[in-house]
Every structure is written in C-alpha cells, then in structure tokens.
Amino acid sequence: MKLIYDGTFEGFLTLVYDVYYEKIQVKYILKEEKYEALLLDETYIVETNKEKYYKVYEAITKRFPKFYVEKIFNTFMCDSKDFEMDLLNFIVLGFKDIKQLENINHIFIANLKNLEHELFRHVHKMYAYARFKELDDESLYAQIESKFNVVYFLGKHFKKRFNNQNFIIHDINRKIAFIHTDSFKGIQNVAGFEQPKYSKNEEKFDKLWKSFFKAVSIKERENLKLQKNHVPLLYRNMMNEFN
Amino acid sequence: MRKDIFEKMEILSNSAKYDVSCSSSGVETKYKKGELGATHTSGICHTYTADGRCVSLLKVLLTNFCIYDCAYCINRKSNDEIPRAAFSPRQLADITINFYKRNYIEGLFLSSGIIENEDHTMILIIRTLKILRNEYKFNGYIHVKLIPGCSVELVKEVITLANRVSSNIELPSDKSLKLLAPNKTKQKVLQPLKYARDLSLEKDTKPIGMSTQLIVGATPESDKDILKLSSVLYNKGLLKRVYYSAYIPVNPIKNLPALNTKPPLLREHRLYQADWLLRFYDFTWDEIVNDSNPNLDEELDPKTFWALNNLQYFPMEINKASKEELMRIPGIGARGVFKILKARRFKKLNFLDLKKLKISLKKAKYFITCNNDFQREVAFRPDAIKTALVAPKQSLAQPTLFDMFGEF
Numbered sequence: 001m002k003l004i005y006d007g008t009f010e011g012f013l014t015l016v017y018d019v020y021y022e023k024i025q026v027k028y029i030l031k032e033e034k035y036e037a038l039l040l041d042e043t044y045i046v047e048t049n050k051e052k053y054y055k056v057y058e059a060i061t062k063r064f065p066k067f068y069v070e071k072i073f074n075t076f077m078c079d080s081k082d083f084e085m086d087l088l089n090f091i092v093l094g095f096k097d098i099k100q101l102e103n104i105n106h107i108f109i110a111n112l113k114n115l116e117h118e119l120f121r122h123v124h125k126m127y128a129y130a131r132f133k134e135l136d137d138e139s140l141y142a143q144i145e146s147k148f149n150v151v152y153f154l155g156k157h158f159k160k161r162f163n164n165q166n167f168i169i170h171d172i173n174r175k176i177a178f179i180h181t182d183s184f185k186g187i188q189n190v191a192g193f194e195q196p197k198y199s200k201n202e203e204k205f206d207k208l209w210k211s212f213f214k215a216v217s218i219k220e221r222e223n224l225k226l227q228k229n230h231v232p233l234l235y236r237n238m239m240n241e242f243n
Numbered sequence: 244m245r246k247d248i249f250e251k252m253e254i255l256s257n258s259a260k261y262d263v264s265c266s267s268s269g270v271e272t273k274y275k276k277g278e279l280g281a282t283h284t285s286g287i288c289h290t291y292t293a294d295g296r297c298v299s300l301l302k303v304l305l306t307n308f309c310i311y312d313c314a315y316c317i318n319r320k321s322n323d324e325i326p327r328a329a330f331s332p333r334q335l336a337d338i339t340i341n342f343y344k345r346n347y348i349e350g351l352f353l354s355s356g357i358i359e360n361e362d363h364t365m366i367l368i369i370r371t372l373k374i375l376r377n378e379y380k381f382n383g384y385i386h387v388k389l390i391p392g393c394s395v396e397l398v399k400e401v402i403t404l405a406n407r408v409s410s411n412i413e414l415p416s417d418k419s420l421k422l423l424a425p426n427k428t429k430q431k432v433l434q435p436l437k438y439a440r441d442l443s444l445e446k447d448t449k450p451i452g453m454s455t456q457l458i459v460g461a462t463p464e465s466d467k468d469i470l471k472l473s474s475v476l477y478n479k480g481l482l483k484r485v486y487y488s489a490y491i492p493v494n495p496i497k498n499l500p501a502l503n504t505k506p507p508l509l510r511e512h513r514l515y516q517a518d519w520l521l522r523f524y525d526f527t528w529d530e531i532v533n534d535s536n537p538n539l540d541e542e543l544d545p546k547t548f549w550a551l552n553n554l555q556y557f558p559m560e561i562n563k564a565s566k567e568e569l570m571r572i573p574g575i576g577a578r579g580v581f582k583i584l585k586a587r588r589f590k591k592l593n594f595l596d597l598k599k600l601k602i603s604l605k606k607a608k609y610f611i612t613c614n615n616d617f618q619r620e621v622a623f624r625p626d627a628i629k630t631a632l633v634a635p636k637q638s639l640a641q642p643t644l645f646d647m648f649g650e651f
Contacts, residue, residue, distance in 0.1 A: 102585070102588075102589075103586075103588075103589040104582065104585055104586050104600060105586050105589050105590055105592075105596060105599070107599060110599055110600060110601070114601060124285070124287070127283075127287055128287045128288055128289050128290075129289070129290070130346055131345060131346055131347070132344060132345045132346050133345065134344065134345070140344055140345070142346070158346075160272075160274040160281040161274060161279070161280055161281040161343075161383070162279065162344070163274060163275070163276055163277055163278055163279065163281075164277050164278055164279055164380070165279065165344065201341065205338075205341045205342065205345060207249060208248065208249060208252055208338065208342075209342060209345070209347050211249050211252050211253050211256075212252050212253075212256045212301070212303075213290065213292060213298070214253075215252070215253045215254075215256040215257040215260070216256050216257070216259070216260045216292055216296075216298065216302060217260070217292035217293045217294045217296075218260055218261070218294045218296070218491065219294075220491050220505070220506055221294035221295070221296070221489075221491070221506060221508065222293050222294050223293075223294055223295040224293060224295075225295075226291075226294075226295025227291045227292065227293055227294075227295045229295075230288070230291040230295065230297065231290065231291050239290060241290055
C-alpha cells in the first residue's frame with residue numbers, strides 16, 4: 001500500500017505506529033506535498049496523532065542507544081530526499097534485533113549510512129561557504145539556501161566561533177533561522193522579513209575579499225573544472241566572490 | 244605615492260600565493276566563551292580559486308620587500324619588475340578579524356619578506372599576532388612562517404601564539420640551495436623548526452604542528468631524493484606535513500627552467516599520493532621508489548605501481564585479509580577498508596556486496612578474490628593488468644577532451 005504522511009517528524013512516527021499495529025504492507029511512502037492522487041491507487045493517509053507519536057518516540061529513546069536516535073534525527077534533516085522507506089525498515093529492524101543495525105549488508109542500512117554521509121558533507125560545505133554580512137547594529141547576518149535542513153548544525157558550529165557576537169543564520173527557503181543574541185539563542189520560524197540594512201564597512205571588506213580572491217589564483221595552474229568540483233554552482237549564490 | 248589598502252592586498256597576496264600550504268586542520272576544536280574564533284579539527288576550506296586550490300587562510304605577506312636574492316622566488320631583491328608594499332600589524336589584524344567575522348576564512352597565514360634583518364621582521368609578525376590574540380581575543384587558526392636565522396627567543400614567543408609554524412626547505416639538496424638561494428642552507432632553514440620542536444618538548448605540552456615545502460621540477464633531484472627527505476622529516480617527528488609545489492618559472496635565470504616551461508602538475512600529484520602512503524598507509528619510502536625506479540610512474544598511481552611489482556601478495560581474499568593487508572589494495576582507501584571490516588562480521592562478502600557498499604572496484608577487482616570468486620577478463624600477470632588499467636577497452640573510439648590535450 002501507498003502511505004501518505006504530512007512530512008513532519010511527528011507524522012512519521014505516527015506512521016510507524018500505524019504500520020506496526022495495523023500490520024500494513026508498505027509499498028512506498030510519500031510526503032503529502034509530493035502526492036498526486038491517481039484513480040487506482042490504494043492509499044492510506046496517516047493522520048498525525050500526538051499520542052501515537054509520543055508512544056513511538058518513547059519506545060525508540062528507550063530501546064535505541066543514543067547514537068541511533070541521533071541517526072534518525074539526522075536522516076530527517078535530509079528533507080529533500082525520499083528516505084522514508086529506509087528509515088521505516090531501520091526502525092522496525094531495530095525493535096526486532098538492535099544488534100542487526102550494525103549490519104551494513106542490509107541495503108537500507110547502507111543507504112542511510114550513505115545519506116548521513118551526504119548530509120555531513122553538505123553541512124561541512126555550508127560551514128565553509130555560508131557568508132555573513134555585518135548589519136548597521138554590528139550583528140552578523142547570513143542568508144542561506146541549502147539542499148538539506150542544516151540550520152541547527154550551523155547554529156551549533158557558529159556559536160563556538162562567534163561566541164561574543166550577535167548573529168542570525170536565515171534559511172530563506174525553509175523560513176527558519178538560528179538566532180544568537182543576548183536575549184534569545186535558538187531556532188525560530190521566520191514568517192516575513194525586510195531586507196536588512198548593512199553596515200558601511202560592508203562594501204570595503206567585500207571589495208578587499210574579492211581582490212584577495214583574484215590575486216591568489218595562479219594563472220599557470222588555472223583549472224576551472226576542478227574549481228567547480230569543489231564549489232558546485234549550488235553554493236555560489238551565497239558567496240560574494242562569485243557574484 | 245602611498246598605496247591604498249586594496250592595492251596592498253593585491254600585491255601582498257599575489258606575492259604569497261606560491262606557498263602551497265593552506266591547511267587549517269590537525270588541531271583540536273577549541274573555543275572560549277565570550278571570545279571570538281574557534282579552530283576546527285578537520286579544517287575548513289572556505290573557497291576555491293580559479294586554479295582549483297583551496298583558500299582556508301588569509302595568506303599574505305606582511306611585506307614583499309626582501310633583502311635576500313633567491314633565484315626561484317618572485318620577491319627576490321634584484322627583481323625590479325614587481326611593485327612593493329607593506330601592511331602595518333594593526334592594518335592586517337583588522338582585516339583578519341573582519342574577514343573572519345564574515346566567514347571568508349579560518350584564520351591567518353602570515354609570512355614575510357625580510358626587511359632590515361631577520362629579527363626585526365619576526366618582531367613585526369609577533370606584533371600582529373599579539374594584537375589578534377590579546378586585544379581582539381581571537382582564537383582562530385594562525386600559521387606563521389618562521390624566518391630562517393631569527394633568534395630562539397622570538398621562536399619561543401611565536402609558538403605560544405600560533406597554531407602552526409613552518410619553514411620552507413624549498414630545494415631538496417644543499418647543492419641546489421647553494422646554486423639558487425645563496426643566502427640559505429638547509430641547516431639554516433631547518434634551524435627554527437628544530438628550535439620550535441625542542442622548546443615544545445621541554446614544556447611537555449602537545450608539540451606545535453610544523454610543516455615545510457619542497458619545490459618540484461626546478462632542480463634535477465629525483466622523486467626518490469624527495470620522498471626520502473620527507474620520510475626522514477616525518478620519522479624524526481619534526482614535521483606534520485611536507486608540501487610539494489610544482490615549480491612555476493617566475494624569473495628568467497639560466498640555472499632554472501625557461502619561463503615557458505609548464506609546471507609539472509602530474510608529478511606533483513603523484514608525490515602527494517606517495518606522501519599519503521607514507522603518512523596513512525604504513526608504506527616506507529623504499530617500497531615506493533628505489534634505485535631502479537627513482538621516479539614515480541606517470542601512468543599509474545604509486546600504490547598500484549607497488550602492487551604490480553609485488554604481485555606475490557595478491558590476489559587478496561577480501562574476507563580473510565587483515566586490516567593492514569586490505570590497506571594495500573589499489574583503489575581501496577581507509578574508508579573502504581573500514582566498511583569491509585564492518586560488513587564481513589555479518590556475512591561472507593561477494594562482489595555484489597562490495598558494489599552495494601559503494602566500494603570502487605575499478606582498480607581493486609584485479610587484486611582481490613571475494614569468497615573465492617575473481618574477475619576473469621584479465622590474466623593475472625603484471626603486463627596484462629597494467630594494460631587493463633592504463634588503457635581500458637573503449638567501445639568505438641570517440642575523441643575525448645583528454646585526447647585533444649594528449650600530453651596533459
């Protein structure tokens with residue numbers, strides 16, 4: 001059967017509950033937003049239910065070592081991928097025999113491992129390529145576009161390096177932001193926003209950086225293909241030296 | 244005329260670019276509450292320039308004025324064709340902080356031409372570091388080029404402030420040094436590194452990371468000479484890394500390759516591969532190069548080359564070989580080995596399993612058996628395997644980009 005759920009973590013754990021107790025044979029799982037009804041589809045629509053969610057959540061945190069719980073969270077951050085079938089198999093197997101979760105010969109475990117690897121690679125690239133601008137109140141502001149939901153990871157990372165700074169990391173597509181100010185530290189939804197006012201220093205350092213970027217390249221070694229391998233076009237929107 | 248800051252940046256980063264080292268890795272992840280900056284264990288490359296090299300640190304010279312006259316160096320004293328400039332310590336510290344806050348860089352890579360004398364130059368560098376560390380409370384990464392010939396007290400001060408120090412040997416033999424860098428000797432170049440090592444040994448803190456750079460292709464040394472030197476430096480615990488830099492002619496001097504010589508990029512690449520084998524794969528230098536093969540093979544990477552010359556160890560049975568043995572299989576790296584070890588605890592692996600684990604078999608398949616299964620297309624002889632690796636059978640030869648630039 002085809003399962004439809006609302007794409008949230010709560011929704012997914014509700015789905016786990018339903019599959020388990022109603023013994024559904026799952027063919028595949030779709031997020032609501034991706035689903036287009038076809039006439040002959042045999043579908044089951046999961047209705048997110050707080051109680052079911054809590055039950056599954058508690059069972060997981062009780063039965064699974066912390067390492068695996070984190071893996072489940074991480075997988076969920078890869079929101080542009082269809083990880084649901086693999087994750088469902090993973091959780092089901094975990095309840096059956098937790099030791100088997102180390103067995104990467106199960107294709108879904110290998111898949112999740114590779115996906116997590118892809119996530120961390122992406123996170124690392126975002127550590128590197130996210131760019132901040134100084135606002136007129138001296139706080140730092142970064143606008144990001146990313147293929148996975150990485151605001152949490154970025155917040156944790158930049159909290160260490162900008163410990164004495166106020167900063168905001170704003171994911172414009174997912175409409176969330178990590179905020180680090182004296183009064184608030186954490187992730188918030190951002191409904192609407194105005195284009196912020198940048199400090200008057202901004203232009204000078206932007207220009208300095210660009211002249212540095214140009215000057216350190218060695219002409220005799222030019223290799224644009226290699227550059228593109230390292231910095232795919234996807235990231236270049238954020239990076240001032242490419243604009 | 245006074246130069247503005249943009250001009251200075253252009254001149255001083257342009258002069259620093261021939262230094263290859265740019266890593267910000269190999270340090271503990273560290274930060275302090277209420278301060279600015281942190282280091283990141285794996286290092287972070289913040290952008291890549293048009294030549295495909297990473298930019299992790301703000302790599303500049305404090306000044307490109309220099310009293311030395313090294314033939315391979317663009318900043319040599321007798322070169323009147325380049326503009327000269329200098330940053331003040333304050334200016335450079337401010338730029339570093341502002342670049343850091345915008346997440347352009349991991350920190351600073353500071354080197355300098357020699358003005359007045361060695362100690363004076365070193366003092367200017369230390370002044371910059373002190374502004375960053377003490378005044379701006381900056382805990383990001385700082386790499387300092389030690390000035391050969393400066394006094395031990397100054398080295399002492401630098402290693403308490405920097406995350407990594409280095410001193411470039413540049414030329415692998417004393418003979419070449421004498422010829423091209425008359426003011427330097429290997430002894431003199433290594434001296435500050437030895438100081439730094441001894442100082443951190445005394446204090447029994449974790450020793451500061453050190454590195455050096457060797458120029459490849461300017462002088463006639465073979466890869467054997469180079470790798471032997473690197474290996475000695477690693478074994479003595481003196482260095483964390485050796486960088487190799489394909490020589491790019493910058494000066495028209497008769498002892499050096501002509502200005503239109505292309506940098507030997509493939510050779511540089513092979514040296515890095517060999518260097519990795521030394522540092523992470525437990526190879527010794529004489530396994531990679533020896534008197535009958537003093538230079539690395541251009542067609543094959545050093546690991547494959549070694550395997551073909553030592554076929555007695557192969558084919559290896561994936562399900563039985565030890566970790567150390569698996570590491571020697573061409574085309575399989577540390578991550579692949581890790582996956583194999585993990586997977587074979589649960590079942591006997593076959594070729595399909597390896598594929599599922601996303602382990603590349605392109606090279607490895609000629610050197611392994613999987614549960615007694617093996618590839619049958621190519622005979623198990625060095626020449627046959629080599630042909631298969633170097634010139635894979637092509638369906639209908641279509642000219643590719645590679646053919647057009649055949650010589651690379």
